Amino acid sequence: MNIILLGAPGSGKGTLSEFLCEKKTFTQLSTGDLFRDNISNKTDLGLRAQEFINKGKLVPDSVTNSMVEMYLNNKKKDLIFDGFPRTDDQALALDDMLKNLKEKIDQVVYLDIDESTLMGRLTGRMICQICKRSYHKINRKPLKEGICDFDNGTLVVRPDDQEDKIKIRLEAYHNQTAPLIKFYKDKIIKVDANCSPVELYNRVEKILGS
Numbered sequence: 687m688n689i690i691l692l693g694a695p696g697s698g699k700g701t702l703s704e705f706l707c708e709k710k711t712f713t714q715l716s717t718g719d720l721f722r723d724n725i726s727n728k729t730d731l732g733l734r735a736q737e738f739i740n741k742g743k744l745v746p747d748s749v750t751n752s753m754v755e756m757y758l759n760n761k762k763k764d765l766i767f768d769g770f771p772r773t774d775d776q777a778l779a780l781d782d783m784l785k786n787l788k789e790k791i792d793q794v795v796y797l798d799i800d801e802s803t804l805m806g807r808l809t810g811r812m813i814c815q816i817c818k819r820s821y822h823k824i825n826r827k828p829l830k831e832g833i834c835d836f837d838n839g840t841l842v843v844r845p846d847d848q849e850d851k852i853k854i855r856l857e858a859y860h861n862q863t864a865p866l867i868k869f870y871k872d873k874i875i876k877v878d879a880n881c882s883p884v885e886l887y888n889r890v891e892k893i894l895g896s
């Protein structure tokens with residue numbers, strides 16, 4: 687089963703993917719994480735993506751689509767697409783890629799969240815440099831300050847989690863990604879994401895079944 691998680695930055699896609707991968711047999715394909723890995727490894731792709739990401743803008747479709755295509759050469763099913771697709775062009779490209787692999791998207795989970803909670807979530811967010819788990823300085827504190835509970839990795843604030851960049855990301859979400867709700871109208875399930883990560887997981891698990 688392949689699932690897309692669709693939702694604004696800060697709606698909980700990453701944490702939900704983390705839970706689904708721990709408790710079920712999914713693998714997370716997060717384009718944001720793949721870009722950040724490429725940036726820390728200073729690959730050509732990372733260098734190209736970095737200028738867009740640090741401004742809060744979407745990376746061009748051609749770069750993003752070919753990165754996903756490469757990933758799908760190794761892992762083709764039981765995927766959670768976290769942060770991809772984000773544009774019409776990416777959605778069409780994904781359809782083609784999966785068709786070639788004789789796979790498909792089974793469900794699209796749309797995380798519906800009040801805009802007013804997003805800024806607080808994103809400006810308080812810290813990410814483990816090693817496992818990419820996300821924490822929050824008020825709502826999801828690590829046991830030891832600045833250190834990941836799972837692997838002792840250092841927690842860092844993403845450069846694009848600054849208020850001015852967040853505004854640009856939310857704009858990109860509204861203009862380019864939200865229209866995908868219509869694109870996937872036959873497969874979409876809307877979930878109220880104004881809740882804790884555990885509650886959100888429970889809501890989604892009920893929908894997906896065992």
Ligand code: ADP
Nearest residue numbers: 695696717718719739743744745750769770772
């Ligand atoms: P968030 O969902 O909080 O915005 P992500 O880690 O998914 O965080 O994405 C971080 C940044 O990486 C995005 O703002 C964008 O610049 C880039 N990015 C991630 N996924 C895509 C995508 N599918 N298309 C274009 N750019 C992307």
